[in-house]
Amino acid sequence: MLRLDRLTRTFREGDATRTVLDGVTARLDPGTFAALYGRSGSGKSTLLNLIAGLDTPTAGHVWLGDIDLTTLSERDRTLVRRNRMGFVFQSFNLIPTLTVRENVRLPLDLARQTDEADVRADALLDAVGLSGRGDAFPDRLSGGEQQRVAVARALANRPELVLADEPTGNLDEVNADRVLDLLAGLAKDEGRTLLVVTHDPGIARRADTVLHLVDGRLVDG
Numbered sequence: 011m012l013r014l015d016r017l018t019r020t021f022r023e024g025d026a027t028r029t030v031l032d033g034v035t036a037r038l039d040p041g042t043f044a045a046l047y048g049r050s051g052s053g054k055s056t057l058l059n060l061i062a063g064l065d066t067p068t069a070g071h072v073w074l075g076d077i078d079l080t081t082l083s084e085r086d087r088t089l090v091r092r093n094r095m096g097f098v099f100q101s102f103n104l105i106p107t108l109t110v111r112e113n114v115r116l117p118l119d120l121a122r123q124t125d126e127a128d129v130r131a132d133a134l135l136d137a138v139g140l141s142g143r144g145d146a147f148p149d150r151l152s153g154g155e156q157q158r159v160a161v162a163r164a165l166a167n168r169p170e171l172v173l174a175d176e177p178t179g180n181l182d183e184v185n186a187d188r189v190l191d192l193l194a195g196l197a198k199d200e201g202r203t204l205l206v207v208t209h210d211p212g213i214a215r216r217a218d219t220v221l222h223l224v225d226g227r228l229v230d231g
């Protein structure tokens with residue numbers, strides 16, 4: 011379960027202070043597909059970075075289960091990120107010098123869960139419709155295929171929280187739909203919490219719940 015408790019993030023701009031997130035409170039239960047929705051500049055990426063433990067809030071807390079990320083050391087936050095979170099980025103971020111299979115198993119290698127890592131990677135490649143492509147390098151794949159690899163990779167270490175920042179932003183409509191279906195379906199099947207950042211109302215409508223940010227505050231609807 012992910013719980014955001016009065017999260018505030020300000021940035022200094024010369025002598026002024028700019029409030030980018032203002033008291034964001036929310037709770038996402040396991041198995042929930044949530045959209046973090048808002049216009050450009052509303053604070054979505056800032057909030058995602060706080061949830062991922064890549065940035066620390068000016069005030070407030072991020073709870074993942076019974077762990078308060080905001081009180082952990084940098085090192086412990088890295089471990090939580092590695093062991094309990096999965097990520098999908100807009101630009102896929104596959105490693106070009108690794109094969110597709112090696113990219114998918116990377117989170118397992120980083121978490122030192124190498125037993126059966128190839129089996130898990132191939133099962134996930136199967137699930138995203140890319141069985142048989144494990145030995146290829148990412149540059150042989152289309153954009154939609156690369157993002158499906160990234161979806162497989164994000165789920166490799168069975169993370170309780172999957173974070174995706176505009177995951178379909180670089181895809182055409184058909185591939186965007188397919189990637190989102192896979193991401194939402196796999197997350198749900200495995201009981202993961204999925205948080206998808208988007209400015210696309212069509213994606214927000216498909217989510218179980220919408221965190222709608224306007225100028226750094228959550229609003230209803």
Ligand SMILES: Nc1ncnc2c1ncn2[C@@H]1O[C@H](COP(=O)(O)OP(=O)(O)O)[C@@H](O)[C@H]1O
Binds near residue numbers: 028050051052056
């Ligand atoms: N490190 C920073 N320093 C100052 N302002 C920032 C910083 N990061 C983000 N901002 C500002 O916070 C606002 C929200 O940014 P962001 O979270 O990236 O929005 P979104 O992802 O919704 O487009 C923007 O106005 C941006 O300029």
Ligand SMILES: [Mg+2]
Binds near residue numbers: 055
């Ligand atoms: Mg952003």
